[in-house]
Amino acid sequence: MKITPLPVGFGAEIAGVDLRRADEGMADLLRAALLEYGMLVVRDQSFTPEEQLAASRLFGDLETFPAMRGQLQAWPEIFRVASRPEDGHVEVGRYWHSDGSFREEPTPISFWYSEVQSEEGGDTLFTDLQRAYAELQPDIQQEFDSLKTAHRNGVVHPLVLRHPKTQVPALYLNMGLTAGVLGHSADHSRALMEAVDRHYSREGATYRHHWLPGDVVIADNLHVGHKATPITPATRRILNRTTIRADDVIWYDGAAKQAAW
Known part of the structure; x- marks a missing residue:
């Protein structure tokens, strides 16, 4: 197995x-690499x-x-994201977020898995949430x-969320599902969220993944947070997504797992 860090400063390609x-x-x-780099890219896979x-x-x-329509009825663990409604959920996640942030114990x-992929459109952007926090000015860190x-x-979460395994702080905000910042007006909340959104997208901070068939x-x-980009239903794309439960993520076992959250 060969691990090659991505040039953006987070993530790694696994060959x-x-x-x-x-x-x-x-x-x-693989578990150690994911913990270190935050994201792994593995090409040329083929899954049932x-x-x-x-x-x-x-x-x-x-x-x-x-x-639901477009989902694989025999495999409720697979959440299908697609360009066409008959193949899965369409037009989802086109804003910075982490999956499962709406849960009391967020999805870790x-x-x-890219099952069917068009040549154009539907790229996914990724950004390092820990680096986003680290690159804030100290006074802004203190405020956040x-x-x-x-x-x-x-569901309420801290804006600065410490990783339950490493304790490294991250700027954790779902742009599409967050109602506001506690203790602040709607206008102030909106302005703060827009500032974080711009910070996530700052120059040099994002990795753009162009999906190929067989990509994982x-x-x-x-x-690491991510953001979908548009794809037209004129082309066919299917991403099969699985997500790990917070109460049984591999970073922990036994009582240590329960104590972490």
Whole structure:
């Protein structure tokens, strides 16, 4: 297995790996690499749904999703994102976010597999949330350290979220689902969120992934955020996404897992 850091300063490309055949030694290397780099890119994979579930479980137990049009009825663990509604969910996530931030215990890891991909459109942008915090001015860090944000469903998280394994702080904000910043007016909340949005997108801070068939991207959602870009239904694209449960992520076992959140 070869690990090549991406030039943007976070994330790494993994070569020489068939995730269908990862033994425990290789799984340990992948887990350590994900924790270090925040995102892994693995090319040229080929999965059945069962094989994707098995590869995803290298990182923990999986969340499940309700049966809906375009989803795979026999595999509720797979959330399909697509360019056409008959193939999955369309026009989702076109703003900076981390998957599962609306949960009381946020979703720690996402795993995408490119099943069908068009030549143009539908790229995904990624940004380092830990670096976003580290590059704030100290007075802004101090201000943000005390703030909490409320999702539209009422779930509250700190704006600066420390990684439960490494304790590294990250600027954690879902641009699409956050209702506001606690203790601030709607106008102030909107201005703060717009400033964070610009900061996430600052020059040199993002990695743009152009999907190819067989691509796998694995992201630590507490380290790296992402944002979808548009794709037309005139072209066919299917991304199969699985996500790891916070109460059974591979970083912990037994009582340590429960104590971390």
